[in-house]
Amino acid sequence: MLRNQLKKYRLILASGSPRRQQFFKDLDLDFEIRLKEIEEIYPPELNGHEITTYLAKLKASAFEGELQPHEILITCDTIVWHNNKALGKPKNEQDAYEILKSLSNATHEVITSVCFKNNQKVDVLYEITKVTFNELSDESIWFYLENYKPYDKAGAYGIQEWIGFIGVAKIEGSYANVMGMPTDKVFEYLRKLV
Numbered sequence: 001m002l003r004n005q006l007k008k009y010r011l012i013l014a015s016g017s018p019r020r021q022q023f024f025k026d027l028d029l030d031f032e033i034r035l036k037e038i039e040e041i042y043p044p045e046l047n048g049h050e051i052t053t054y055l056a057k058l059k060a061s062a063f064e065g066e067l068q069p070h071e072i073l074i075t076c077d078t079i080v081w082h083n084n085k086a087l088g089k090p091k092n093e094q095d096a097y098e099i100l101k102s103l104s105n106a107t108h109e110v111i112t113s114v115c116f117k118n119n120q121k122v123d124v125l126y127e128i129t130k131v132t133f134n135e136l137s138d139e140s141i142w143f144y145l146e147n148y149k150p151y152d153k154a155g156a157y158g159i160q161e162w163i164g165f166i167g168v169a170k171i172e173g174s175y176a177n178v179m180g181m182p183t184d185k186v187f188e189y190l191r192k193l194v
Contacts, residue, residue, distance in 0.1 A: 002187065003028050005194040010068070014059055014075045019158075019180045027187055031074075036062040040077075040088075049126040051086050052077040052113035056124060060117040072193075073117040078180050080155030082108035087155045096145055096156040100163075103155065104136040107170075110155070110178045114186055125189060127182035129173030131159070136167050 011031040013024055024031045042054045059075035067073055080087040082102060090096035113126040144163045150156050157163045159171075159178040176183040 001028065002190060002194075003030055006030070006190060008070060009193065010071045011190075012063075012067075012071055012073045014063065014073055017076075017152075017180055019160075020076060023176065023179075023181050023183050023186075027183060029190070034063070034073075038062055047084070048081050048109070049111050049113060049128065052079055052111050053115075053124050053126060056113040056115035057122065060115045060122060063117065067117065067119045069119055071118065072190075073115075074186075075115045075117070076112060076181055078110065078112040078154045078177075080108055081111055082106070082155075089154055090151055090156045092151075093145055096151060097141055099156040100136060100141045100144070101138075103133050103157070104141075104167075105133060107132040108155070112177050112180060112182055114181065114189075116189060123189070125182070125185050127174050127177040127185055129171060129175075129177045131168060131172075131178060132170040133167050134169045136163075140166065 011029055012034050013021065013031050014034055014036065015021065016035050021033065038059050040055055042051050046054055055077035056075050060073055063073050087099050090099055107130055110129045110131055111126060113124055116123045148161050150158055159168060174182045174184065
């Protein structure tokens with residue numbers, strides 16, 4: 001549907017995330033992947049969506065001066081926001097265990113910002129989804145870590161995996177956002193370009 005309407009543009013997804021790449025395929029969009037190594041450091045005074053917006057823009061700024069007039073660069077950043085702090089990707093197995101233990105029997109927010117950059121302007125949108133976990137037993141957490149190794153995921157979990165099936169009691173907002181991209185908002189933004 002949107003693929004034909006966007007023919008005059010080239011979409012560039014600057015994300016190594018297999019889930020985000022699959023979202024673009026599932027949205028039936030033509031795109032290419034361009035990656036740059038970025039040190040994801042943000043000012044400590046930032047909170048919630050300010051962090052993800054800052055990092056999404058930071059990732060886009062690495063391509064400054066490289067985009068052609070018909071190219072649209074898309075960058076994303078996702079965090080888990082819990083107890084007034086950002087939970088990124090776990091450093092190791094013990095860190096992943098402690099993150100999941102803190103999410104057990106509690107509600108947290110998954111925040112994703114998406115940055116759209118061309119050679120004239122930068123737009124950013126963000127989405128916040130509330131996720132409530134059941135109480136997770138130590139046995140469940142260790143089973144999940146040993147079998148799914150979620151070390152590339154913010155908050156040390158993938159909602160689409162085993163832990164999501166047994167652990168998530170309630171979700172308020174976009175399910176796709178918890179997987180790393182608010183696909184409905186991205187689709188709507190691109191649709192408005194044509």
